[in-house]
Amino acid sequence: MIIRAISAESTKARRSPIREARNVLFAILSFLVLLVVQQDLKAADAANGGVLFKANCARCHSGNLQVNSTGPALYGIFERVPSREWLYPWIKNSAAVIETGDEYAVKVWEDNNKSPMQAMPHLTDENIDDILAWIEAWAPEEKQETASDVKMFGEDEGLSSMRNAIILLVLVVVSLLGFIVFQVARLRGIDFFAGVNWDKLNARLFLGFFIVGLIGVVWSTRIFYDYFLFDNAASEHGIEIDSLFWITMAVVMMVFVFTNAILFFFAYRYGKDGGRKAKFYPENNKLEMIWTVVPAIVLTILVIFGIRTWGNVMGTPDDEDTLLVEVSGEQWGWNLRYAGDDRKLGDIDVRLIQGANILGVDVTDERTADDFISNELVLKKGQRVDLKIRSRDVLHSVYLPHFRVKMDAVPGMDTRFHFVPNQTTEEYRGYLKSKPQYAVVDTILQIEKRNIDVVNGDTIETIENVVDTVYHYEVFDFELACTEVCGRGHFSMRKVIKVLEPEAWDAWYDSIKVNNMAANLGYVPAENAKPDANDGELANLVGAPAKQSILE
């Protein structure tokens, strides 16, 4: 959508087609062409910036740049900051800038509850250029040209919702008026309900409530069925959880419908005509036995299934080839650290967090050197991933809905969750194609295609508008969310998860692993470390005993 907006803007700069004045206008034309090209270049940058913004910034900064979210609104940012150059170190690591005592940095920090912006060490200067270009190009009254007959994903229906609110208000007023009329009538001795048999009415309402309610349950389940998670889990253990879920669902629906049915039926049957003689029926031990033993047996079976699945999910894996990734939560984002070639994560201590060392890794630990940080959780299909989960401030919870993964991030205590992704992102997108909510248009890209032909020695340029339609399932990504309330930005702790085929994953891994801790922070082998006053203390802190793993 972002791309579309900007390309729409660029169409304004179309050349004049007057042929007679071609030679005269050539200079101007070439200038215009240059402008278009420049704009196109800029548009590409800004477009990329938009994508980067969504991936990195949008969890705290609203996409509507005039709205404050967790982070401040970014509209007009260039008028506020000391200089454009100032933004680069700030975006990469705001805490480091604050530490330098920079006046504006401290002010921003204080204005935002003293929570520094999450560090983005993975962004290059070019990335930041793009993001800034996008922010610069963003305009408040962004006119979006869309084909009106295409159903767009997430089209704003704000007006209709306000309309519903008005309807509701009218309903409330009408019923209030009705109530007043009713009361006045009553005072004057007119009774609208004089002939009503209340017991019969209530009895019928109970029966009606049950029947209509049951229809409502079936109807709404059909609507939401496509949205249920419990189908095609993206992890191996998830399939097991799903089948247990549906077994339980079968049992529960039977109990739910049967129990409510007899409850409402009895209410109807024995309430509709008053004055009958009630049966004196104080107890029946056989019946009590039945509804003690039957639920007990059913629940025991479910417990046995449950314990087995739970054991499989939580047990120690015996795979030889396991990918170790550390997920650390902070307010309000996640950092992902891969263990690198040695498959071991270096020690970490919050007291070491400083400057570029945003995680507090121990650079003297030899296991640290090849660790690297990734902006996305990229997993290899079929390879078990062992998530080491931690938090540096408050409780968070790592939630991977499509993988049926959830585990709290607890400061001071590492937790673990391991699972095997069983399909790639592409494969999952293919599965989503059949779901109506994903088979809608996500974005319409208007791309200007420039054709340059040489006819009879003349250069003829034509610009062609190509429309490319992107469906929602095509841009689907697995996501990581937080499910333990952690303050203001709780709702926005998003990370993208990608599952790749083994070859593609290997290529990704080889390309990213060079950007490791040793390259970024420098690796100081412990024996070579300069002895200083803090050394002894540091050694004590490394591997402090407060850490425990649930799997050990």
Place this chain on the structure above:
Amino acid sequence: MAESISVAQNSHGNDHGHDSVHDHEHRDNFVTKYIFSQDHKTIAKQFLFTGIAMAVIGLFMSLIFRLQLAYPGESMPFLESIIGKWGSDGILDPNFYLALVTMHGTIMVFFVLTAGLSGTFSNFLIPLQIGARDMASGFLNMLSYWFFFTSCVVMLISLFVTSGPAGGGWTIYPPLSALPQANPGSGLGMDLWLASMAIFIVSSLLGSINYIVTILNLRTRGMSMTRLPLTIWAFFVTAVLGVLSFPVLLSAALLLLMDRNFGTSFFLSDIYIGGEALSNEGGSPILFQHLFWFLGHPEVYIVILPALGIASEVISTMSRKPIFGYRAMIGSILAIGTLSFVVWAHHMYVTGMNPWLGTVFMLLTLIIAVPSAVKAFNYITTLWQGNLKFSPAMLFSIGLVSLFVSGGVTGIFLGNAAIDIPLHDTYFVVAHFHLVMGSSAAFGFFAGVYHWFPKMFGRMMDHRLGVAHFWVTFLSVYLVFFPMHFMGMGGMPRRYYTFSEFQFTNFEIYLDLSEFITIAAILGVFGQFIFLGNFLISIFRGKVASANPWNANSLEWTTPASPGHGNWPGAIPDVHRWPYDYSHPGGKKDYIPQHIPDDDPDWFIDVPAKPAAPKKTPASPTPTEA
């Protein structure tokens, strides 16, 4: 006064002259009669009014955050006039959203459904139903209310502090609740929350001890434990749960206060926040969760058991049938009470607790479904072949059973640790506990108010408005909470300010659904005004009630329409039977009150007019006639 009551208690039944002293003992002025009263009925009404006031506040809080969920990002300028800076430009502040969620939960769970429900009906019914002049200690009872009132005031004050009220969820998990740097709601607002809760716990303990002592010691002659109405059994087990579990929350709250203010590290370790690493080392946030849920889980039974007790009484009376399986009902109350202490960690399956513990708690959690199922089926069997009278109380009791079943069965998903992995902390949980605990208990509360209103105020509530209130409420409760299961099964996490940040939650249909739920909630809240109006007007203008308008058996209906201080103007009646002799085959009417002996020719068909020697009535509900 307390002494004279206990004297009367000891000598009741053989000294009518002494008992009548109570008629002319009124030296009460306005303050001692209505404010610092030691009369259990007045205290019950004080709990009732305070509970209703808190419920109104809690309901309106939910409306504000429901509006945010239905119309995220849309400016609602009226918000600014209600909540000031937290709603500037008509946009709800995300911190205040969390604060509202937190305060809604706290107020509803503790102040409405614990104190409002238990406080009202335990106080009102225990002396009346067991045949006592008052509570064992009227003075402690008065203190209990005033501690409760103080804690309400402190909690409400926290709404007005600059940094806002507590905002870490009603479970106040540290470190979020311990660190003001982490969340503005963890500033002064959190200290006030903890202070309020500490005072609340004192109130609860004073009340509970009093209830237990009164039930054990002050029962009238013949009122054995197996002749107690099920309400009393429910209040009794509730009080025991409260006495055993609330102190644990108190200790957790004190430890948290120390972590917050005195630099201890009970729950804190390895924290980097606000640009600095804290010196706290070695604490465990999980420890707090264990302490919290050791109260927190019994707490949900503290909330629901009194409601179930009230439903037992109302369903039996209004079906004109004995409650089915009286002893099974007592057994299941005791089983639920016992088991409720050993299931707490099912709230913590995915907190990083040792997974082996998860299997134990899974087993125990699903076992607790068995006594719950017994109760549900016993209610339904009580309706079978009954002669149902749909008083508003009866409607709410039947509604309670339906909600208890519908909300209870989803506990089978959540209690199963493996299935809990994807469902934990999603809207599925919100749906589950609002149905099984929140709404059920609220329905029990309404049933109790409608049923005992005549005894409280000597007047009847309007029947038609009661019926209208029930149907609006019942409908809206299902419309609000049932669809939340769908959101949970779509994976939507709870306590989210908006769902626009994630692909898997950002669907138009969820916005539509949120809006639908909000509208249903507004409808439901609107419905509560029917109740409020009916309640307040009926206190002054309702039809004057007779002493026993429902033809009920239990002892409170043997008092005058509006019992005075000391409850019975004459002697306290002796008890000769269980409270559920409805439609007894040998009876002349379809009910036989507890104080009627087996040889009373006014009540029994085949009883010879000659005075028979008093014989021991079996406690079991055996028909006297073959």
